[in-house]
Amino acid sequence: MKKTALYEKHVALGAKIVPFAGYDMPVQYSGVTEEHFAVREKAGLFDVSHMGQFFIEGAGSRELLQYVTTNNVDTLENGKAQYSCLPNEDGGIVDDLIVYKMEEDKYFVVVNASNIEKDWNHISKYNTFGAKMTNSSDDMSLLAIQGPKATEILQKLTETNLSEIPYYNFTVGNVAGVENVIISNTGYTGSGGFEIYFDNANAVKLWDAIIEAGAEDGIIPCGLAARDTLRLEKGFCLYGMDINDETSPMEAGLGWITKFDKDFVSKEIFAKQKEEGITKKLVGFELQDKGVPRHDYAVVDAEGKIIGKVTSGTQSPMKKIGLGIAIIDKPYFKLGSEIFIQVRNKNIPAKVVKMPFVA
Template sequence: MKETALTRVHRELGAKMAEFAGCNMPIQYEGINAEHETVRRSVGVFDVSHMGEIIIKGPEALSLIQKITTNDAAKLTDGKVQYSCLTNDYGGIVDDLLVYRLDIDTYMLVVNASNIEKDFTWIKLKNTVNAEIENISDKISLLAVQGPMALATLQKLTKVNLLEIPYYNFQINTLAGISNVIISNTGYTGAGGFELYFSSVDAPVLWNHIFDAGKQFGIRPIGLGARDTLRLEMGYCLYGNDIDDTTSPLEAGLGWITKFDKEFTAHQILREQKSGGLSRRLVGFEMLDRSIPRHDYKIYSENGVHIGKVTSGTQSPTLKKAVGLGYIDSDFATENTTVFVSIRNKMCPARICRLPFIRTQIS
């Protein structure tokens, strides 16, 4: 099993560890609900170094990225980040990713840990324009410092005015004495904060500096368990649960990052899907009783017709209610429709609701 540069630190902190995408990762430290609340109220740090970074370089870098991703990367300027999808030949999603423009000829793609090899192989296959492609995942660590006190924490460690980095923008600068840190105003929690990419050799030192700086705010380490409840409250998709090779970006509600004024893999299939109407959609729903929906539970209409399935579900620590995401027949995908989730052979009522489930400064 792979480890991050901080696996030893997590063990010493008493984290419950488990394999995720081939990597030994902290699932929780003190408990999911407490960690979740720390991020919503103050500041927490996630080691998400298992995620992948792929560099695409050269004069043809942009044309390759335009060809393989759904969003319009030509809109990027230096220091900007974009959420996007890699589509397969059938209009399914190979991966969802972030595209960083480092300079005019250099881009960094940040991909899901479980898809690093798949994406790398796919991108090389589609690289008919001879761009340079390098997988630097093993050399790069990624810490997500998230929560309303994340900015105040990190501001102590850098001369960069963090207020001047807008959402989905980044700067490369010195932080905690470590040079060339990518300081990115992004995240997967809806709580605000930054993601830091840097050389893995610096990981233990940077970790300690961040915890010293955040001490006055009660900074805590946060595991992948709370990462999931935080992202689900925001309605953010998780690859492998809510989106995969068989779901299209349009069905997944990612039409906003699917731009038809350019050509990309399977754009014609998706265009037809859009004009012909979608047969199913990813929706958010909240349970009207106490039961908790889980991945793959079936969804039924009021008349008992099987209309879809749950892709993610949890008890929302903020709302103290069970919420979920799932694909259902478009006919039922309107707000306030009552549907039923089959949980232990019982039909449990749920209400389709608007995403995100909670309102934050990000949404």
């Protein structure tokens, strides 16, 4: 198993370590519920250095990314980021990712940890444009400072005016005396905050500086378990759970990042789905009775016929009910539809609802 540059720090803090995407990662420190509410109400600090980072630059970099991603790279300006996905040749999703435009002909791409090699090979396969590709995944660390107090805490450590960086924008600056830090107004919790990228050598220094700067505001270390409950309450998809090689962006509700004013892999398949409609779709649901839905639980109709399956589920710390995301057959994916989740041989009534679950 790989370890992030902060592994020893997590062990020293008493984190519970679990294998995840080829890394030994902290799943929780003080407890999932406490960490969840810290991020919703104050601030939490996550080590997500297991994520992958590629630099794609030089002549042909724009053309390469334009062809392998569904979103329109041409709409990016320097200092802006874009959520997108890599479609495969069969109309599924290789991965979802974020594309950052550093400068003209230089892009920074952040991918999911479990897909680093897969994504690299997929993008490389289409690099007939002559772009220079660098895999910096093993050399970079990533910290996510999330929550309503996150910006205030990070501002103590940098002269960069964070209030001037809108959502899905970024800059490169100095944080706690460390130069060349990518400071990005992004995150996976839905509670606001920043993500910072930097060389591994500075990981402990920046972790300690952020924890110290946020002590009076109640910042605490947070693990992957809270990251999962937080993203789920906001209806954010997780690759490998909600979306995969067999899910199309249309089925995943990602039509908004699928732009047909350019050419890209599987464009014809998605255009046909857009025109003719889809037969299954990812939806949010809330249980109407007690129970906790989990990945792969069957979804059935009133007669007990299987109409889909749960892709992600949890007991929401904020709403205190079972909720989740499921892929469901037409016409049951319509808002307000009554469905049933099979939890331990019991069909628990649920309702298809609009996401996010928590505003």
